[in-house]
Amino acid sequence: MKSLMIQGTSSGAGKTTLVAALCRIFSDKGYRVAPFKSQNMSNFAYVTPEFEISRAQAIQAIGSRCEITPDLNPILLKPIGNYNSIVYLNGKRYKKMHAKEYYEKFVNQKGIDVAVKSLKILQKNYDLVILEGAGSPAEINLQKFDIANMRIAQKANASVLLVSDIDKGGSFASLVGTMALIEKKYQKLVKGFIFNKFRGDLDVLKPGFKKLKNITKIPVVGTIPLIPLDLPEEDSLNATPKDIQWTKRNISKIDNELNKLAKTVESNLDIQSIEKMLK
Structure with missing residues (x-):
């Protein structure tokens, strides 16, 4: 059992897309x-009819060629305004x-237990x-309430790659600052920057x-170019949700786009070094 985690210096850094690409790259490797x-x-x-999870994890599952199940995203929060959300557990x-x-x-009671249970099922x-x-x-x-980053990386015994969006500027400072603010007990989990x-x-x-x-003792393992993508949009402040029909035709389009994305990412990442990081 091996685990790799992609974290970011901010929202919108490209975590979701990079995970989808890596899922396809490692699936292609067997x-x-x-x-x-x-x-x-x-x-x-x-x-x-049976469950509901984030669309992003469903697309990543297509990249992985694995079954789409609630364990891929055990906690989904659908914001409804005024700091309220509808919480979904296990779909x-x-x-x-x-x-x-x-x-x-x-989060620190039921939430972390639900997340770790699903993680262990996948690892098995x-x-x-x-x-x-x-x-x-x-x-x-x-x-102290974060169950989506370093705590879950530690539970998974995962090597962490930290990604930053250089198009926004300030990436060097973001990476150094992020490392400085991560709790010391977690800093050793970070094995590379992207x-x-x-x-x-x-x-x-x-x-x-x-x-x-x-400064950090951590190597850069890749620089990914700005890539035009034709994948269903992940949630963001500027996005308007559009329904996807999960037909064979649409899934085939997503699959083809993931192949193109994976080729670009693979050619710009040191995949061999990343494989060596895996525990």
Whole structure:
């Protein structure tokens, strides 16, 4: 059983897309792979008569070529405004919760137990579980309530790759700052950095890579170019949910797009080094 986790310096860094690509890359290498996100806040859902999970994990499962089950996303929060969300556990509607109740009475009791149970099921049934974090692991105001980043990485015994969106600027500072704010007991889990959405001459970045490694002792394992994608949109502040018909034709389109994405990501990541990190 091996586990790899993708965390980000911010929301929108590219965690979801990168996990989907890595799922396809390692599936092509012969691993039985499953994606996992312990807690996802999204109104973009994959809905069946039996259960409902985040659409992102369903697309990652297509990348993995694994069965889509509630264990891939055991906690789904659908925001409804005024700091309230409808909480789904293991694909079933649980209850409406205010953020205060969710943080103070749920995550560190029932929430973490639900997440770890699903994680262990996947680890038992697959060769490799690729976990996706949420937001940033360095939200120091919420770290004691965070069951989607470092705590779950530790539970999974996962190597963590930290990705930053360089198109937004400030990536070097974001990576160094994130490492400084992660609790010391978790810092050793981070094994590599990834720069995402880069456009330009890679040679211009390389002196920064050396300085970054001198400061953090952590290597850069890849720089992913800004890629035009034709995949269903993940939830974001600027997104408007659109229903997907999960027909064979649409799944085939997603599958083809994942193949193209995986080829680009694989050619820009040190996959051999990442394989060596796997525990």
